[in-house]
Amino acid sequence: MNTRLNTADFNQALLNFLDQSPTPFHAVASIAARLDQAGFMSLKESDPWVLQPGQGYYTTRNGSSIIAWRQPVEAQGFAAGLRLTGAHTDSPCLKVKPQPELLRQGYFQLGVEVYGGVLLNPWFDRDLSLAGRVTVRQSSGQLSSHLIDFKKPIAVIPSLAIHLDREANAARSINAQTYLPPILGQATEKPDFRALLQQKLLAEQVDVAAVLDYELAFYDCQKAALVGLDDALVCSARLDNLLSCFIGLQALIESRPGNGQVLICNDHEEVGSASACGAQGPMLTQWLDRVLPADCNRYAVLANSLFVSADNAHGIHPNFADRHDDNHGPRLNQGPVIKINSNQRYASNSETSARFRDLAYRAGVPVQSFVVRSDQGCGSTIGPIVATETGIPTVDVGVPQFAMHSIRETAGAEDAIGLTRILMELYQS
Template structure:
């Protein structure tokens, strides 16, 4: 039985331990292994059995976990699928990032995804990601690193030097965003690859001959925490969309279902999903082809399946209520949101919405609806992409939140566990 406070405490720990998609998948892999799931390697032949529980990882940043049906045929039972994404908007370090200006070491960054940039100033930043190196025996390896401590900052320009800052401030990503890491003295130099080699040694990786490459991301070291007089809210980095990854994972582990059940968490959603590990890539399709090589059988299975795409929704902001349609302003702590768009930016339709509403009613959980204002552009999710790639009926839902794509986002503290309960029941549905 999932309870709010223990659920949220585990969520906070997951968010803090997952500063990058690589770390998120590492943490999810640990949860699955502890629950008895078997990791399969994509380059090897597979042997899966009824009732078996398995998972695969691609690029160390995308993961699919699934249960084989125990007492029925996969074709007839279909798959109950939940999808989310592991990446979040952030600042990614460039390949040759070091610059020294006025004695300060800075690292050049690219903006990954549609980040809100102003909140990145004056934050205690650390650095994490994946490092590839050649070992002392001449073989190429990769390792995850996380400096964990504050090592960088992007200071704001003082108001005295920019009197219009509070009126009309824009951010130039090339000039304004390079974080400061150190103050160098004399002819002192600091190279990122040498810093990474030291960091690898600090975590007992002592066979590094040369750091060859890396994928590194800055992040705010502030931990997740409750907010509000009665802990009504909680704030954290990367709620979009690690919150959905955690909810989907806990629902799968809690469901104890004999149905075919699957969780897919793809990387690269924030930049369009077009990659080998993204939702617009072949990862999920290839998995289903391996489970059912015969196309007739596979198409029948997909027709008996359903996907719930879980990606956070825009809660109505009390200071900006005019940004929402008057009848579609979801509130935090009032239930997950069914996202609807006439132009198929979301994949929900009346049938999938009705089924999901019925499941939520069985759990005593309320739901809300979101439609973007008719005079505003609408975002999208992995829902329409997955529906188009494999032809599965799909619904788009999500926890309502504020400050989406900020370095620190806000959500209601009741919503995560309630959505997890609904998804757990969805995983156990005999038919969809």
């Protein structure tokens, strides 16, 4: 069992990472900063690569997806296959529309578009901030992109008082077009949102002649925290799936150089992964083209590899236990979960599950199983996509959590470090 990790330090670093990563762009920047500190080297996709044995590298795409890896120590190290962990950087949220300005009843609001399968009710009456990426024209005429984060409450989506909606607690459907535009303040004329972004960037000493475009999302200002009388729970926004990104990152950094060790964190999983930087796009296969030696047997390398698709699982909720199969209700702080679906919504099979169980045994970490009720539909992950695109043997796993796709989610404080220890065994295998 690997005991190098300290639970208290691990969870504090996790909380910091969650708070620093309000959007996929910020998450990738946070991951890159930690890789820099660990001695990994940044490579641009547009440059030629000269790779050294045992050295760690990373490359990004769209600023929202990242692949980090260590080259094998031995020249023939690829023959043993790759050890890959995959996760996703995006989370369901409310994104600002291109022409968002609204002035209604004297209130300045922004039109928003629902991204992914958002649980909408929890977004009401929260202190919201705004973050993302802004692309500008500089005074020289050149284009540049910058991360932006207001870092303080600038908006709210107020609920309608129960006096005006007596059925609110019994039945309330949410119209995403009319109910969700956040209020940013009061105004007598419609403000220019791009001008507001320009003022924000200028205040941060960014050269901005004009704001050309942006990708911005609202997020909850409440900080990530340990919760419970014994701090047994982690509560935060975006646990699905930044929790898995952090787990994979820590496992890679803490592992000793060996055979091919890979972490890939893709954007756009919550909307189907079909993009240039999504798991269904060519990012991973193009990376394989560049990294695998020309004289290796590519198909043998992939056949000898193992891909661990890490995406959170549904923990059994004590108030809704009937929503789970009686024998497959994972509990928080009882170990990571192998996710299984006979209709291939998850890519786990008996052999890849057994390999994961063996890694967990070596790490001294318990493992649970999840199968959706036979009368319910099943979600999916990047696991089946990667398995289909590459042929790499794949297992779907995840840390159990409550309130998936809510603005604030809950997981166990012991499970993340447990899965990290298993992935360290993966990288050393």
